[in-house]
Amino acid sequence: MTPSPPLLELKQLSKRYGSFTALDGVTLSVDGGQVFGLLGPNGAGKTTLLRILATLLQPSAGTAAVAGLDVTRQPDAVRQCIGVVNGGMGLPARLTGREILHSFAGFYGLGRAQAEARIAELDAALDLGRTLNTRAGEYSTGMRQKVTIARAVIQDPAVLILDEAASGLDIFARRALLDWVAAARRPGRLTLYSTHVMSEVEEVCDRVAVLHGGRLLAEGTQPELLARTEAGTLEQAFFRLVEQDEAAQVGAAHAL
Incomplete structure (x- = not known):
């Protein structure tokens, strides 16, 4: 049986605003049938990435495809196969x-x-x-x-984008949202769950991409991230990845 193509494919995706780089060469491939977490603090590049996928922003470099459709060259078709929820949407x-x-x-x-x-x-x-x-x-x-x-x-939609969707919800509404996300897994469907809240990722996400400073620091299952960083919790793993990245950036700056 031929494997299904990934529902999300990013290749060296970048977004710059003048001298500021909001997204820096992110490469990622994500299959359907799962809840995929984007974990990072405010300013990590999560929302920039999701706005590109939603065809609301044009990338400065690289490519992004959703369900096999290029977000830059086929924006109308992309919009037909995605759904978007963020904390600030009105009715x-x-x-x-x-x-x-x-x-x-x-x-x-x-x-x-x-x-x-x-x-x-x-x-x-x-x-x-x-x-x-x-x-x-x-x-x-x-x-x-x-x-x-x-x-x-x-x-x-083939791909559902949830960008800080639990932000501002009371405890009952947040519980209903997380329960629904967990129950919504289906073959051929992908939920992108973007948050800075560790407990939400731990509960609902099958795989996680860690973003910091616009860079993709790591991607994998939670056990894989814990093993890679020799951490006992996802929070510890996150901070160790950030520390390693910051040390690498300082080393690179000194080498120039």
């Missing part, structure tokens, strides 16, 4: 959840019956409940996040 206050979902289903060419069937599936998975018939202006934070996620996956 139209006057529309109900059902109206919002029907509106987005129409963007992807789903007819009314298809949209209703998909909404029923998402209601069962996310427990949308009264969000469907309540105007978004009346939502709690948890209700808003549920509809935001449902909106992002209404077309059943």
